[in-house]
Every structure is written in structure tokens, then in C-alpha cells.
Amino acid sequence: MSAEKDRESNRLTGRIGRYARVGTNVGGIAAKMAGARLFGLELDNEKHAIELASALGGLKGPLMKVAQLLSTIPDVLPPEYTAELAKLQADAPPMGWAFVKRRMRAELGADWQSRFAEFDKAPSAAASLGQVHRATSHEGADLACKLQYPDMASAVEADLRQLQVLFSIHRRMQPAIDTREIAMEIGERVREELDYRREAANMAAYRTIFEQNDRIRVPDVKSDLSTGRLLTMGWLEGEPLLSFREHSLEERNRIAETMFHAWWHPFSHFGLIHGDPHLGNYTVFSDESQPAGINLLDYGCIRIFPANFVAGVVDLYLGLLEDDEARIVSAYERWGFKGLTKDLIEVLNVWARFIYGPLLSDRVRSIADGISPAEYGRKEAFRVHKALKELGPVTVPREFVFMDRAAIGLGGVFLHLRAELNFYQLFNEQIEHFSVEKVGQRQKELLRGAGLK
Structure with missing residues (x-):
């Protein structure tokens, strides 16, 4: 690591400044929560949730990404808070050209511009941790250059530290879920997103998985133009997924099936x-020569699960399908649930039957009827939260954070597309001849080949 990069990643003043800004906003809310708890007062959660969302919305950066994630997990924060956080959009203002030039110089050296035939000054996209610039190689290839914002390592650590304040206060307010495992999972995954070399390796793994599938495209990485905080890859042309909402049912179904x-x-x-x-x-590519396909564009948040956890997902499905209580209990134990009781299993099954519901009936159907994408899963999450409250804090294994988040997100995509598919058939095609040993061996070979382990 160069001296300049080392100074940026560990800049004390950047971290102190971030603590001050985040601490003032989040700390004020936490203090009110703590005071209400101490003196037995009623806290106006709705009012303070709006204040918190406003404070976080003004900060942007990694805290925005974490806040959006929190909004998808039941009872990590009070429901009024999650409702407000769900409205936040990660629309961080982009870096100006002067900043971009300094960042590119830090990553590729003083002559960085000579390494591209063209490099757009204005970003094509800006998000919570970085922004993307379109460029052209000297060979004429279209490129996407994902450049991380300055001082993100310090910002992430400051934001995660302050979120611990909210977590710790909420744990004292008789929550349904113990958030300690969840907090550790969020921290690990967000830190991983800062490492663009890891993202490049994730991309390599997905290219291997889908190398024989012409309906799913994965960008190729330009290693000589990439670093730990600059990821240069091939540009994939495509249209926004939502632009296909009014296309024919056949085309929408094909996109959903590919997803x-x-x-x-x-x-x-x-x-x-x-x-x-x-x-x-995600974007959608299509031309006259072949049906529509999917471009998978972002690989910062790839979760790798133990093969035994995957086996638990399959076992729970088969247990629900065959009404096999012993198999259901075994699945929860594989996932890492402790202290299982009959009441707790019944509550967990409420959520399981919601997530697995579309996969259990052998017919063509929508993922859910009469539900908007924004409301998908919220009613069931509320029921589970209410029931868990009666049982005391339950420690949810950390793997659930991104498993549930991704499952809900995928369901939202199907609702946006108004797709009608036989989800039972599609799922059973994926688990046919399932073997935990085979998953473990395939995973080991894949990760080794991609440079992930």
C-alpha cells in the first residue's frame, strides 16, 4: 500500500469528523430513547424516526447503505424507525472532476489518463460508497470504472460504531430479536464492500458459474486497470429492469425466470x-437474435454460506412440503438456532411458510397476490415480531440477514414484473439430486479458482 493510500485509509481527522457528524445526529436520538427507558416515559417513536431519517439522509455515504439494510430486518430497530429508513435512497452526490482526478492518480499513477482512450468526466452512476465513470480502452472496448469515494474506510468504521449505540439502546427495550449477531454480520459485509479486489474475485466466481449460460452476463475485470479501490470492467449495455413492466407477459416471465x-x-x-x-x-439486454437476458452488475455484497446451511434451506423446504416436523427442526438446528421450543418453532414456521409459500404449490402463480413490492413481507414480519416478543429475545443466526434480505428483494422484482411462473417447478429443478457434499466440493473448487480462498 502506498503512503498516500495508507494516509487516506487511516486519516484520523476524517474519522473524528465523521464521528462528530454522525454522533451528533444519532446520539441525540439514542439519548432520547435511553431517557425514556430510564424514566419510564412514552417515547414518540414516529416523530423521532422522522428526525433520524432526516439526519441520516443528510449524511449519505456508508451509513445510508447500512440504514437501508436495517429497514429490511424485523425488530432490529422499532418499526416506526424501519418504516422511515425504508424511504431513504442512496443518492450520494458524486465527486467533482477535481476529486476524481486526484483519486484516479492515487490508484493508477500520475499518467492514469494516458491509459484510457477516453474517460468521461461526469459519472454515469453515483451510490453510497463510490461512483462509476464510463471509459474506452485503446483497443476500443467500452469500460465501466467504479471509483471509491475518499476516506471510506474511516467513514465505515465511524458509521458502524454509531449504529452500535442504537443497537445497544434498543436491546434494553425488550426487543423480539437480539441484534448482536446481526450487527457483526452487517459490519463484516459492509467492510468487504470496500475491497474491490474481493469484488473482482466475486465477479470471477460468477463468471465461472454462468459461463455456459447466454441469458446471464457477468462483466469481465480489467486487472491492469484495477486496484483495491478502483474496479475497471467491461461495460454491459442494457435497459433498466423496470422499463419492461409493460412488455408482454411472456417477456416479463422470461426475465423473472432468468432472475x-x-x-x-x-x-x-x-x-x-x-x-x-x-x-x-440488474439491467436487461435483448436483441432480435435471442430472448431477453439479465446483466448482473454489482458484486460487492456476495455472501458465501457453509454447505451445511444450504442443506438446512433444502431440508426446511422438504419438511414444509411433506409436513415432516423432525426435518423442520433439524433444518433450524443446522442454521444455528439455539434453545428451540415448540412455540419458537411455530413462530419461525410463520416466516418460513411465507418465504417458501410460492415454492410449495405446483402451479403457475404470482409470487404474492394483491401486494405492492414495498409491502412484500411486511405483514408477515409484523406477525413474527409480535409473537417473538412474547417469547423473549431470540438470537437469529447471522446468515439470515442477507438470506432473508435477498429473498425479499427477489420477490419484489417478481412483483414489479407482475410475473406468473411455476415457482415449485423452478425450485425443484435447482435442488434435484442435491448433496451437501457436492455443494461443499463445488464451493471449494470455485473459491480457489476465483482467488477467494
């Missing part, structure tokens, strides 16, 4: 999921 395969095949065969279901991470 189903792009998500469930890596999980059921290799133990990997694409953990960020944001609609902006």
Missing part, C-alpha cells in the same frame, strides 16, 4: 448469493 435462476442456482449449487437486491444492480 430466479441467477439467484437460486449459485446458492443451491455453490452456496453463494447475490446479497443486494437493489433494482439498479
